[in-house]
Amino acid sequence: MTAETPRAQQGAALREHTLDSEMVFRGSFLNISRDLVRLPNGAQAQREYIRHSGAVMIVPLLDNGNVLLERQFRTPMQRVMIEFPAGKLDAGESWLICAQRELREETGYSAQEWAYIGPINNAISYSDEVIHLAFARGLVPGPQALEDNEFLEVFEAAPQQALDWVRTGQITDVKTVIGSFWLEKLLQGTWNFDWQRVPA
Numbered sequence: 039m040t041a042e043t044p045r046a047q048q049g050a051a052l053r054e055h056t057l058d059s060e061m062v063f064r065g066s067f068l069n070i071s072r073d074l075v076r077l078p079n080g081a082q083a084q085r086e087y088i089r090h091s092g093a094v095m096i097v098p099l100l101d102n103g104n105v106l107l108e109r110q111f112r113t114p115m116q117r118v119m120i121e122f123p124a125g126k127l128d129a130g131e132s133w134l135i136c137a138q139r140e141l142r143e144e145t146g147y148s149a150q151e152w153a154y155i156g157p158i159n160n161a162i163s164y165s166d167e168v169i170h171l172a173f174a175r176g177l178v179p180g181p182q183a184l185e186d187n188e189f190l191e192v193f194e195a196a197p198q199q200a201l202d203w204v205r206t207g208q209i210t211d212v213k214t215v216i217g218s219f220w221l222e223k224l225l226q227g228t229w230n231f232d233w234q235r236v237p238a
Contacts, residue, residue: 090167095124148238150176153231
């Protein structure tokens with residue numbers, strides 16, 4: 039394999055081929071699949087993984103230099119987690135429409151400008167979930183519109199405080215950790231963001 043090998047061909051010898059696939063669980067939030075695959079050496083194996091419709095996470099930048107964060111109890115972890123606002127994509131929904139909705143519902147804020155960062159795969163060993171990362175600024179306050187079974191606390195923090203919480207392990211949510219590092223790059227001027235004005 040040389041440096042000139044097209045990216046699409048790199049790792050081709052590692053590819054597994056799906057022989058059969060079945061849905062073993064269907065839920066309102068996620069589904070679980072079990073595949074029978076042929077391995078590169080010709081042997082067969084089973085792969086179980088979560089299918090997820092995807093999500094968007096927003097890093098909301100306030101005019102005073104702080105960011106908006108949330109505290110929310112997460113059942114798998116059995117504790118309250120600190121996170122940036124995020125939400126699940128509806129079928130066929132764009133990242134921007136989802137981000138606008140989730141920011142407004144969870145925090146009450148609308149944003150006048152958006153910067154799309156890109157997708158991350160947060161659990162590649164057992165899930166196909168894609169989380170789209172975005173930054174929002176020019177925030178305009180308004181009322182929250184939480185769902186009946188949704189309970190969270192919205193609060194402000196300085197960017198350095200968020201980074202300190204990542205360093206000390208108080209923030210462990212992977213999307214929020216990544217968002218915090220992107221935030222640091224933005225504030226340092228290391229990476230440029232493509233901001234777009236969008237009607238709130």
